[in-house]
Amino acid sequence: MPPVRCYDCGRSFPLAERKRCECGEPLWFGIGAFRWPAGRDPGMWRYADLLPAETPTGIAAAAGGTPLVRTPSLDVDGVRLFCKDEGRNPTGSFKDRGSAVALAYALEHGIGRVGTVSHGNMAMSTAATAAGTGIDCTVCVPADIPEERLSHIARYGPDIVRVEGDYGRLYEVSLDVEGIEFVNSDTPLRVAGQRTVAFEICEAFSPEVPDAIVLPVSSGGHLSAIWKALLELRAADLLDVPPRLYACQASACDPIVRAFEAGEREVSAITGGETIAYSIANADPPSGNRALAALRDTDGGAVSVSDEETRTAQHRLAREGGFRVEASSAVAHAGFERLVERGEIRPGERVVTILTGSGFKERDEVAVNARTVVLSDLRDSI
Ligand SMILES: *Cc1c(COP(=O)(O)O)cnc(C)c1O
């Protein structure tokens, strides 16, 4: 097993020893040799040679390989949009890519129980993938989690622990729990799996590249993973100019956007407010600094949007694109529209937005406008 390295200070450690560097920054597997794969494994396991686990069976094998949809109906001002539909993963979000690698790794290394700290998609994804792999799973949720969200997680039968106390601290404390392999949002195994989305996007455009990739950001784990994939492609001389990476957040909880706009190198924790985009409301993101480095390195940017803009974007994605996404993903589309308006994304460019999660698991609140007609009058009345 290759060691894990710090992107910032370069120190490396065995994976089993640490998940964060002595300097406090998150770790990832080192930048290895990259080649486009010839393999025929399904979905993300097409890149099995680049992953720290063998191709598994069961639900873990079904992650990734999601559609990249060219969507002219959602283009803005001559910018050509492509939507990467991560809602098509087994539990409806990109988290399945990280869970797949984590569980495949656990199986290979005789780890009997995995854990995660999440109140949403990552909990569902980890529990489902563990179930399909025959490995036990512990999910730590905040004590005040809504019942409805808890039942989506409970469906897969994990051990659920409601934790009272600071949710940000819980992330750190969990990594030191003995006997459970915690795979939180930006841990090395999860980042290794999540980076396959960028391989898929770049391979679809190869030998060209999209001009920009726009995504919603919370912990910064997903953005870090995409950056890592781009660094690997660059190191292999397969990318001259990487796509610019843009982070989108809800204005009620946007610590990464604030730090980027202030030109900081470090993200400071904020007191976040309520937002409909609850999947991305991390006020103290563990990979915030690494996310900032990704934005700077790719000459990208950051943008926050209001819940109102998110609702409009969610509506537009459904009515003009046919995508049913959760609010957090709509933040990326709202951010995309804003970036075009600000001139940071220009006419003629090709842009990929990552629709990170499906909306099918949420109750819908759209106003229904339906008429009733009598069958015998149908022909004349519709
Ligand atoms: C987890 C999640 C995000 C944010 O990803 P991070 O890696 O925490 O930045 C965005 N959208 C959806 C749907 C998610 O589940």
Ligand SMILES: [Zn+2]
């Ligand atoms: Zn370090």
